[in-house]
Amino acid sequence: MNVSPPSARPHWRRKHVRDDKPLSPPREVEAPTPLPGQERARLLAGTHHDPHALLGAHPAPGGVAVRTLRPYAKAVTLVAEGLRADLRHEGDGLFGGVLPWEPGAAPGYEFVIRYGAGPGEDEITTADPYRFLPTLGEVDLHLIGEGRHEELWRALGAHPMTVEGVRGTRFTVWAPNARGVRVAGDFNHWDPTAAPMRSLGSSGVWELFLPGVGTGALYKFDLARPDGSHTLRADPMARRTECPPATASVVEASSYTWQDAEWLAARAQTAPHREPLSVYEVHLPSWRPGLDYRELAEQLPAYVRDLGFTHVELMPPAEHPFGGSWGYQVTGFYAPTARMGAPDDFRYLVDALHQAGIGVLMDWVPAHFPKDEWALAAFDGTPLYEHPDPARAEHPDWGTLEFDLGRREVRNFLVANAVYWCEEFHIDGLRVDAVASMLYLDYSRGEGQWTPNVYGGRENLEAVAFLQEMNATVYRRCPGVITAAEESTAWPGVTRATHHVGEGGFGGLGFGFKWNMGWMHDSLEYMSKEPVHRRYHHGEMTFSLVYAWSENYILPISHDEVVHGKRSLVAKMPGDWWQQRANHRAYLAFMWAHPGKQLLFMGQEFAQGAEWSEEHGPDWWLLDPSYAAEPDHRGVRDLVRALNTEYLATPALWERDTEPAGFAWVLADAAEDNVLAFLRFAADGSPLLAVSNFSPVVREGYRLGVPEQWEGWREVLNTDAARYGGSGVANATPLPVEPEPAHGRPASLPLVLPPLATIWLRPAV
CATH class of the missing domain: 2.60.40.10 (Immunoglobulins)
Incomplete structure (x- = not known):
């Protein structure tokens, strides 16, 4: 809430200057x-x-x-x-x-x-x-002091406003241990001497209204550290920044008019766990290198809509100094990166996606921040945003600093930031990065390198409380928004409600979804094996169904799996080029049919052979008709379009994702054949049969038990279809059900299983 007064009274009863009154000599x-x-x-x-x-x-x-x-x-x-x-x-x-x-x-x-x-x-x-008197209200200061200001961005930072008829900008910053704070900018030639700020008591907030300063002005804060030395810092609450490598903050006020009211109203009525969710993960700077936000808005929505994805997930769009971090080392938590335009241009992109019927998720990084001396590290000369214990502050893997989540103002900074992206930029969901590194005090730390919590355990109680508060706040304030955790351990209750107390005595973390990292690692391990060896790894494809309903899962094939020597998805597959593509197609159809939502990183939708590079992005030239191998890649992309089309049209694939009753094995133990078969059920009981043959041989007359109430079935998707680059082995349609028992069912279907392929079948009604 904006509880600052609309204007502030001066020290005295103000009389307006009359421009028509002649001035006397000095x-x-x-x-x-x-x-x-x-x-x-x-x-x-x-x-x-x-x-x-x-x-x-x-x-x-x-x-x-x-x-x-x-x-x-x-x-x-x-x-x-x-x-x-x-x-x-x-x-x-x-x-x-x-x-x-x-x-x-x-x-x-x-x-x-x-x-x-x-x-x-x-x-x-x-x-x-x-x-001028302070333009920040007492209620604002009270909420900041308590760490409960859910609209912190309206109180802190740089805000153009009119006070007593004078136009200017209010600057506010939290720096409780600074001996003094001044404003430096292009409006005072970066000499802060004439712009010292006042301390607003025990809140730790410093404030100054500077007349004549407006949008577009560059600024930083000059802070006097406790030792008397000075440091020039970007605004932690800046809503706009210079384009890296420049590091100044920019005074910003949005003038954007949203056109997505219908989208937001519909979103508020959805139940995401019972809705289709098919996500295309995008690194905006490299999806089509050189495009700005508004140019991306002309191309990305059309491309994603054509392929049938329901959502895009943006790798972190918040400002970051090093492009090679892909946005995961954030310095401007409240500013979309300036590499592709202004904040209103980013709003335009989100709006365009919404108008195309596409939701927007974004990666959010509250686990750590970089050590750049102009940003958050030792901001006021003391450990402020980072933990005061160096052993707790230093992230052992990434050369960054961890937030002090036990400090209420820091927790407020992050909780408000989550709300900010959802409310100010209409983001539909937050995928929270590196949750596991937050939850465990001993994460990547050896014996003697960490201190147990007050109960003697390894759990980071402060991080648990923060994640619970963040999730509860976002879900309360932003109807229809979802949160998803990248959490790679067996922490119990990641997607349980925060009031639910489960194993270990912890309440649920309150996330809407959790990335299923176990499924991803196991299934990719299986797929990397030559088919002759897959029989020894069959359990890696079935184990995920042991715990599939312990959380609300998203199945991710993300950017992390196609970089740094891990190879692209198709390059992970064994065999020659035909077999690699066949494996790739079969795996995607298995993934789309598996319980849980799905996410695919850009470039994998057309079987790009090279690893992703943030410098040049996807190899779009592979889709050029003049390229001899073009049908190979376009066929895979056509399959992804067909997967999404059939997925959206089949409630059995998403309506009961979080319910065991929405799934039934038909054949889980055919390790020698490399075959998996299962049924998915919609709320009304209508089924879909998914069958994967991960061997390179055609299997004729392969009998599978099916529900007897449907007289015939039809093949609705076959990854071996010639139009996708396959060999064209298919089943006649419709297939009559035979009264021969199989797999514990009184009726069955004799199928032809194409080589290295997945087929989907539905009742012929």
Whole structure:
């Protein structure tokens, strides 16, 4: 909520300056009482906690004393209601004078500041920043102090606004251990001397309203550390940044008008676990290298919609300095990366996807952040966002720092950030990266490198509480939004409600979904084997069904599986090129039929042979008709389109994903044949039969037991179809059910199983 007052009253009863009243010639004014030496020194050094007590207008003998700090100025003239007064130079850029006003009745005023040698040369006119009361409300400060400000981005950061009829920008930053904070930017030539901020008490927040500063201005905060040294930092709450490698924050205010109200209304009525969810994972900078957000909006929605995916998942779109991190080392948690445009351009892309009927998920990275000296690390000269214990702060794998999730303000920073992306950018879901690294104190740490929790265990209780709070807050505030955990261990209750207490005494973490990393590793291990050896690994394809309903799962073939020497999906497959593609197609159809939602990384939808590179993205040239092998790749893409089309049309494949009753094995133990067969059921009982033959031989008359109430079945998908690049072995349609028992069922079908292929069948009705 925005609980800041719409405007703030000045120190005195304000009288508006009348532009039509003639101004008198500049008058001489008396110099104000000199500042005490220590106060003056702290002000000039940028270590004063309350510069507004020294600058601006204050009662004084003989009237009101006005003082301003304007380094390099040659002269400063105060202008107010027909009055012009040349302020006296007090040295070090300080100018002041005593005005003949009654205390408590001083008018509004401006400064005419001259930097040139003669009158009228290099002059600027501006209101005095130090004549305004704080523009941040008491309720805001209270919520920040409690770590419960769910719209933190409205309170902190840089916000263009109009105060007392004066347009400018309010700057606020949380830096509780700083001795002083100042604003530096292109509007003051990056010299922060004249823009010291005031401390707003025990909240740790510093604030300053700077007249005349508007959208597009570049800025950073100059912080005086506890030892007196200074550090220049980007705004942790910046909603826009310069394009890397530049690191300044940018004053931003959205003017975007959304067109997706119908989408959001429909989303709020959905039950995601009982809806189709087929996700295309995208690295935006490399999907089509060189395109900006608005150009992507012209191409990406059409491509994804044509292939039938219901959602895209964006690798982290938040600002990050090193492109090679793919967005997983974030410095600008509240700013979409500037590499492809402004925040409103990113909104345009999300809006375009929604209008095309495509949901938008994004990777979100609350587990760690990089050590860049201009960003969050030791932000105010002390461990602030990171844990104060170096052993807890240093992430052992990635050379980054871990958030101090036990600190309420840090927890608030992240919880509000999750809400921010969903509310400000209409994101439909957050895939939370590296959850396992957050949950365990001994993650990648050996004996003696970690300290047990208060109960003597290895669980990170602070991370558990944070994830529960984040999930509960997002689900409460953002109807229809989902969260998904990348969690690779057997932590119990990842997708249970936060109030549900299960194994170990922990409440559920509250995620909507969990990535099934076990299924991914096991199934890819199986598929990498030569068919003759697969019989010894058959359990790796069936084990996932032992725990398939312990959580709400997404089956991911993500970017992590096609980089760093792991090879692309098709290149993992054994055999010659034909067999590799056949394995690839059979595996995708097995994946689409398996309980759980599915996710596929870009480039794998057309069997790209090379690993993904963030520098040049997918090998789109493989789809060029002039390329001799083009049908090989286009055929795989046509299969993915067919998989999604049939998936969306078949409730049995998604309606009961989270219910054991939605699945039944037909044949789970045919290891010698490399065959798997199972049934999926919709809520009304209508089935789909999926059969995978992971051997390179055709199997004729392969009998499988099926429910007897349907007289015939028809083949609705066959990955060996010639149009997909297969050999064209197929079953006649419709297939009559025979009253011969098989696999514990009174009726059966004699099937032809194509080589290295998966077929789907439905009742012929």
